[in-house]
Amino acid sequence: MKAPAFAYLRPVSIAEAVAALAEGAGGARILAGGQSLVPMLNLRVAFAETLVDIGAIADLRAVSDEGETVLIGAGVTHATLEDGASGDHWCGMLAFVARDIAYRAVRNRGTLGGSLCHADPAADWPVAMMALGATVQLAGPDGERALASEDFSVDVFTTALEEDEMLTGIRLPKLSPSARWSYRKMRKKAGAFGEAIAAVVHDPARGFTRVVAGSSAVGGPCRLEALEGAVASGSLAAEATIRAALAEREPDLDRYEMQIHATCLRRAMKEVSS
Amino acid sequence: MTDTGVGASLPRKEDDRFLHGRGRYLADIEMPRMLDVAFVRSPLAHAEIVGIEKPEEAGERVFTARDMDGVVPIRPTSNVAGHRIVGSPPMAFDRVRFVGEIIATCLAPNRAQAEDLAERVVPDLKELPVVASIDAAMAEGAPLVHADWGTNLSMETRFDSGIEEQVARATVQVTRTLDMARQAMVPLEGKGALAHYDARDGQLVVYSSTQSPHMIRNALCQCLGLQQRQIRVVAPDVGGGFGYKAILHPEEVIVAWLALRLKRPVRWLEDRFEHLTAGANARQHRYRMTAHADDRGRILALDAVLTTDAGAYSIWPHTNGFDAIQASGILTGPYDIGGYRVRTMTVATNKPPLSPYRAVARPGACFAMETLVDAVARAVGRDPVEVRLENLVPAAAMPYKAITGKEYDSGDYPASLRRARAMVDAVSADAGPDRLIGTGYAVYTEHTAVSTATISQIGVQMMPGFEQAAALMQPDGSLEIRVGVQSHGQGMETTLAQIASEVLGIDPQRVSVRHGDTALSPYSTGTYASRAIVMTGGAVAAAADKLAFKLREIAAHMMQCTADDVRLEAGELVGPGASMTIEEAAVIWHFRPFDLPEELLRDGLEVTGGYRPDGDRAPFAYAAHAARVAVDPELGTVEVLDYVAVDDCGTRVNPMIVDGQVLGGVAQGIGTALFEEVPFDDQGQPLATTFGDYSVPAASEIPMIRLDHMETRSPYTRFGVKGVGEGGAIAPPAAVVNAINDALRSTGAELCAVPATPRRVLQAIFDAQDRAAGKKEAAR
Incomplete structure (x- = not known):
């Protein structure tokens, strides 16, 4: 499969990129690392008049x-985060998550911002960013705005980005040295x-607790506040509580899906509590 | 053995170009005025073609079946009574029968533009009811894939040795239903074809990524009505075949026809989307197996029903029945079983046509038999290795005539299993609540280098006969070997040179092996069935023998002795009082003909030798594999901790290459065991159309595979070799699933299908939980 013809622009500033989006009037798309967009263009399931x-x-x-x-700039690659080249204020969590995204060849090109904008429900960064309480910085013709990651993520493959807006950065609160996490x-x-x-x-030092599940089956990242109290x-949440929280979010999980999500959640919560 | 002949682990001669990226594959070939092809393929699994709307200006750029006047449909043949066969049409005429079937062919200067054109071709399709599984196809009143058959049962065979006496003696009956999923073969290089008309030679030249150039020429001649001399088929470097490239593809016919019609080069390169949809064509079998055994687990009789989900058409030349015939002929495996009854059903479905994939049906047959043996062991409460040892054909019984009629030529099956048991790591892994550990075994025997007799029984158009090889001594004494097989990963440019070296003492660095080109090489049915080292290796040796005789005659004349007095030793022609090199003899014939008498000059130093094993008897290779796995019983994930394979392919021409074949085969087999599957929904839509959904194992999923070898020479073949190209892929589904079931023994779960995906593993555990809960309920 090969993509149909498209125009290609390579701006050197955010302002130029935003202007190009405005000019494209809905037919322009941002190309970041291209690790999802380019295959989708080739498969002709995504389209762009201008990249x-x-x-x-x-x-x-x-x-x-x-x-x-x-x-963190939206164009920072998974590999940069994996290698810790951007500094570590998250007790190793970003590097841990980055290390298991696809393959190194993909990580060398794929970006944090690209992953959030693509909003694949099974992707790692939307889940990790929600768990860390990230906000995203957006730039558009009318200037900048910020959104909590929960509000940015709207639905499967859908974000709050307007068609003339782009994601420029991700603002992440630092974790305290005593913080614990599990992924x-x-x-x-x-x-x-x-x-x-x-x-x-x-x-605990910041009074911050998040429990987030993600996958195609649950329709992308979802915060499970009912489990955060435990x-x-x-304390350890009961299996039934975990399953109830998942069922409330996604009533149609089958037995297998319920089992694997509940198991991952239980193990993650146990790891943080131990 | 010489240090460059049979038995030497010579580094592969072909690797220099491959490792430096200098191989030349189909996609590397460009020609002036070449057009690329994109196909319009059916989005529906079953539909009537009401019409096809071409874009206005399409002209000679869009073609459908109605344009292919005079092209004869592909017609596979079979001797099996009642076998209903329809070959794959190059393009669908009035009906499509699987998703991915070709409806129209679009041409443009590059593939992207050809796809643009393809998007503007509008087929008017009227949906028809779909049968997308064995159950749907065999249901009462099922829609028919081919209406004129009146049934979806394409082929049915029965064999019964008489099992009543054994059944009466048996005290244990164990029955299982086992399923193997549909796979795609995913060679690294996809399929492709490029054709152009060469006016000077008066030939249609077809470059094809194929394992069998002469076979493709046979088929193209049938379809296009040309004489064999009018077509040349060239296989350039081919990046893996696995059987996918041993069959005629409809695309090859279309590309060849277009090159003739347009008189300009036309190329098609398969992409992964096409491969995973239209090419999802392998492995889908179901077995209903009953073992009749005694209290010790000695299997007295095997009663089996084998059903294949064979897709919509018959591929050429094997037909859709090849898997069923192969599996039923080998199902009792390496065991000494006195009674065998089998019924096979080859069932047409609205899916791509079933095709032979590395080891053809043996991975399914081995999976069925070996999981059944483990089930028997559980039923009688004995160790599965001990039960196997009791049932295996003992070495003393060789050669052994199996109940299937096959003759196993040589080997010590129990010894291979004992070695595998001794090798597999039984201790180092820690178990835990989320990590259950198990070990599983599988033993198989493999009919390699399929014989003429076997093929003539089933009557497909792939008759091996005597394999031919040409040996052309060059004026400087270097040697060119020409063979009709095609080397696409087997390392034949090295191993066949080693065989020439073994016979002639010539340095393999002075030997070139030319292959894969009908213009260069003698006729051959090509590379398949683990046959090349047996058949072509034998033919190269036969040609080298002829050459050796001629060289000895030349030397004898020069030394004034008789040819019988001249020995060939390490490339030297040694007479009673003098010696000369092969090079010197070659120089004399070419440049000093005045020194030789006429009878030595006449026939020259370019010879052809022919070979097949003694009495047309195929050698049987075999192996014992053992796998150790960790299963997470809450997530259903499986990790292969250790894997050992103890194989016997007789004499190893190049032990390093044998290792490579076994390692690659095991990796592919682990794919079948754990990962690879194209599921279809009930409308026949394939659900794994990219590598995001179709999982192939990569380095992370393959453990350090450990190998051991036995070397029992085949009594029937030159050098005692047996084939080894496919074997590694046969046992992993069985060994891995047996290991999983061993790991799950505390849960009561038993897995009976591959790939063992997390969902299948957990479903087996859920089923066991439900059974236990049901029992408790019943007890209350």
Whole structure:
């Protein structure tokens, strides 16, 4: 499968990229690492009249320490995060998650921002970012705006991005040194998308606890607040409670799906509590 | 053995170009004015073609079946009574019968533009009811894949040795139903074909990524009505075949026809989407197996029903019945079983046509037999290895005539199993609540280098006969070997040179092996059935023998002695009082003909030798495999911790290459065991159409596979060789599933299908839980 013809632009600033999107009037798409978009163009399940390649925009690869938070450029690659080249204020969690995304060849090109915008329900970053309480920075013709990652993620393959907007950065609160986290992914083989993902972050010093599940079966990242109390109090949630929380989010899980999600969640919560 | 002949682990001569990226595959070939092809393929599994709307300006750029006047349909043949056969049409005429079937062919200067054109071709399809599984196809009143058959049962065979006496003696009956999923073969290089008309030679030249150039020429001549001399088929470097490239593809016919019609080069390169839809064609078998055994687990009789989900058409040349015939002929495996009854049913479905994949039906047959043996062992409460040892054909019984009629030529099956048991790591893995550990075994025997007699029984158009090889001594004494098989991973450019070296003492670095080109090589049915080292290796030796005789005659004349007095030793022609090199003899014939008498000059130093095993008897290779796995009983995931294979392919021409064949085969077999599957929904839609959904094992999923070898020479073949190309892929589904079931013994679960995906493993555990709960309920 080969993509139909498209125009190709390679702006060097965010302003130019935003202008190109406005000019494309819905027919322009951002090309970041291209690890999902390019195969989809080739399979002719995604279309673009113009590809706006943001690979030459240096600002999108910057990582800025803001004190309580860190702003990670949307164009930072999985490999950069895997290698810890952007610094580690998350007790190793970003590197851990990055290491198990697809294969190194994909990680060398694929970006954090690209993954969030693509919003594949089985992807890792949307789950991990929600578990860490990230906000996203968006730029559009009317300037910038920020959104909590829960609000950015709207549905399967759907985000709150307007067609003339682009994601420029991800603002992540730092974890306290005493924070604990667990990230559990069940997948058919190394490099495959998760069949079930559970992310648990517990940062008592900041009073922050998150339990997030993700996968195609549950329709993308979902915060399971009903389970956060148990984690915050250091107790183990009962299996029935875990299953009830999952069923409330997604009533149509079959027995297998329920089992693998509940298992990942239980193991992640146990790891954080131990 | 010489240090460059049979038995030497010579580094592969072909690897220099492969490892430096200098191989030349089909997609590397460009020609002036070449057009690329994109096909319009059916989105429906069963539909009537009401019409096909071509874009206005399509002209000579869009073609359908109605344009292919005079092209004769592909007609596979069979001797099996009542076998209903319809070959794959190059393009569908009035009906499509599987998703991916070709409806129209579009041409453009590049593939992207050809796809643009294809998007503008609008087929008007009227949906018809679909049968997408064995059960649907065999149901009462099922829709028919081919209406004129009146049934979806394409072929049925029965064999019964008489089992009543054994059944009466048996005290234990164990019955299982075992399923193997539909797979795609996924060679690294996809299929492809490029054809152009060469006016100077008056030949249609077809480059094809194929294992069998002469066979493709046979088929193209039938379809296009050309004489054999008018077609040349060339297989360039081929990146893996596995049987996918041993069959005629409809695309090859279309590309060849278009090149003739348009008089310009036309190329089709299969992409992965096409491969995983239209090419999802392998392995789908179901076995209903009953073992009749005694209290010790000695199997007295096997009663089996084998059903294949064979797809919509018969591939050429094997037909859709090849899997059933192969499986039923080998199902009793390496065991000494006194009674055997089998019924096979080859069932047409709205899916791509079933095709022979590495080891053809043996992975399914081995999976069925070996999981049954483990079930028998559980039923009688004995160790599965001990039960196997009791049932295996003992070495003393060789050669052994199996109940299937096959003759196993040589070997010590129990010894291979004992070695595998001793090798497999039984201790190092830690078990835990989320990690159950188990070990599983599988033993198989494999009919390699299929004989003429076997093929003539089933009557397919693939008759091996005597394999031919040409040996052309060059003026400087270097040697060119020309063979009709095609080397696409087997390392034949090395091993066949080693065989020439073994006979002539010539340095393999002075030998070239030319293959895969009908213009260069003698006729051959090609590379399949683990046959090349047996058949072509034998033919190369036969040609080298002839050459050796001629060289000795030349030397004898020069040394004033008789040819009988001249020995060939390490490339030297040694007479009673003098010696000369092969090179010197070659130089004399070519450049000093005045030194030789006429009778030595006449026939030259270019010879052809022919070979088949003594009495047309095929050698049987065999192996014992053992797998150790960890199963997470809450997630259903399986990790292969250790894998050992102890095989016997007789004399190993190049032990390093044998290792490579076994390792690659085991990796592929682990794919069948754990990962690979194209599921179809009930409307015949394939559900794994990219590598995101079709999982193939990669380095992370393959353990360090450990090998051991036995070398029992075949009494029937030159050098005592047996085939080894397919064997590694046969046993892993059986060994891995037996290991999983061993790991799950505490849960009461038993898996009876591959691939053993997490969902299947957990379903087996759920079923066991439900059974236990049901029993408790009943007890209350």
